[in-house]
Amino acid sequence: MSARGLLGCDVPLATRYDLALVDLDGVAYRGHDPIDGAAEGLAGARAAGMRLVFVTNNASREPEAVAEQLSALDIPTRADEVMTAAQAAAELLATRVPTGEPVLVVGGAGLHTAVAAKGYRIVASADDAPVAVVQGYAAEIGWAQLAEAAYAVQRGAWHVASNLDLSLPTARGFAPGNGALVGAVRAATGVEPASAGKPSPTMYRLAVERAGATRPLVVGDRLDTDLAGARAGDIPGLHVLTGVSTARDAVLAEPGLRPHFLARDLRALLVPHPEPVAESGWWACRGAAARVVDGALELSGEPADDVDLVRVACAAAWDAVDGGAVLDPATVPDLLR
Structure with missing residues (x-):
């Protein structure tokens, strides 16, 4: 088929590709619950020599906390095997904002840690004259924090979003994601934010560089973020049908959102994939x-x-x-x- 179509693989994906860039919510777990086949598939992939980096648009949590949760679900993980949108947002800030400048952070502990680690002075008010606003999801964000972000952006601060996901999968269903919260600031200011998270391939490239991989594979459940990022980064992408995007969504997908491989769950890393x-x-x-x-x-x-x-x-x-x-x-x- 064309480059926009499905690929075939006559050996298990875990032996063809040396690094899996694995999404979390909807792929490895759903809320606090494990997903069938995730631990088995990832353990088998490691045994076959495939390395793993968990790449998530969630910017609220520290990599250590993510690794601890995965390990508790029988997916042993180190903190350096986690790449968060918070880390990507901090890297994006560094492309325009000099170290030491004031930055208004609207988000959770993971975002605060990542921004501070890049050498920025974190502030909490638009009156502190921040040169940038970096925004990520956190359950505790409310009107006051969104208002400060809007005031700062109106005064000329650069608005950087960790990601633009409109929804967030939880054990109870889909909740508003960071994109919905960013939308409130966008609506108040009329300013379009820059985004560090998927579907931008920034996180994928950072993870590949960190691992020193040469044959990466993206694994995700969302066509509009995980798989769109794979297409944007020219990396093969596996769509697992355990999360947001359905099989029907894949059939109807536009070229820039299409996966290269399809499977029920992460056990698909352990088998060949036929090509139509x-x-x-x-x-x-x-x-x-x-x-x-x-x-x-x-x-x-x-x-x-x-x-x-x-x-x-x-x-x-x-x-x-x-x-x-x-x-x-x-x-x-x-x-x-």
């Missing part, structure tokens, strides 16, 4: 087939693994749309539900 092939007007993969006719997606076959049905649906839909055809979303079912 074009056969007599259909896209086929291990007993599954799909095509688009007159704008409608048609599916056929009874594959042993339903993920193969998702693979051919993506292949057929993407090929048709990229060729100029119109795909009726109503003809795309809720696959793997």
Whole structure:
């Protein structure tokens, strides 16, 4: 297929790629609960020689706290195997703001630590004349902190967001994410913030450099952040169907959001991945087939693994749309539900 399509891998992903850049929420865990197959898949990947760096848009927590949570879920992790959006935001600040300048931090402990570690003087009020505002999610953020950020941005401070995720997966459902809070400051000021988190590939590049890897693989559950960042950074991306974006979302995805591999969960790191092939007007993969006719997606076959049905649906839909055809979303079912 084209570079915008799915890839094939005739060996387990953990042996093809030397580093997995693994998202957290919706991939390794959901809220405080483990996700089926996560510990098994990641342990197997390590045993096969694959290194892991957990790359998260969450800027509220220290890397040590993230590593402790993962370890408690039978995913042994060191703090230096965690890359947070807070660290990426601090790196982004350093591209324009000299060390020692006042910076207004709106966020949790992880963001305060990362900004302080870069040598900035942290302030809490717009009246302290900050040259920049860096904003990340924290459950305790309220109107007063958002107002200070808005006042500072109105006075010319550079607004940097750790990420722009509108929602945050929790054990109870989806809650407002940092993007929703950043939106309040944007609405008050009319100023568009810079963003350090996914879908910017900044964190991925920092993690790859830290690990000294040459063949990285992004692993995530969100097309608009994890997989968009993979495409932006020209890194292969595995979409696991344990979080926000569904199989149907993948079928309907725009080119910049499309994954390179698809799987139910992290155990997919331990197996080969077949590539759909074009056969007599259909896209086929291990007993599954799909095509688009007159704008409608048609599916056929009874594959042993339903993920193969998702693979051919993506292949057929993407090929048709990229060729100029119109795909009726109503003809795309809720696959793997």
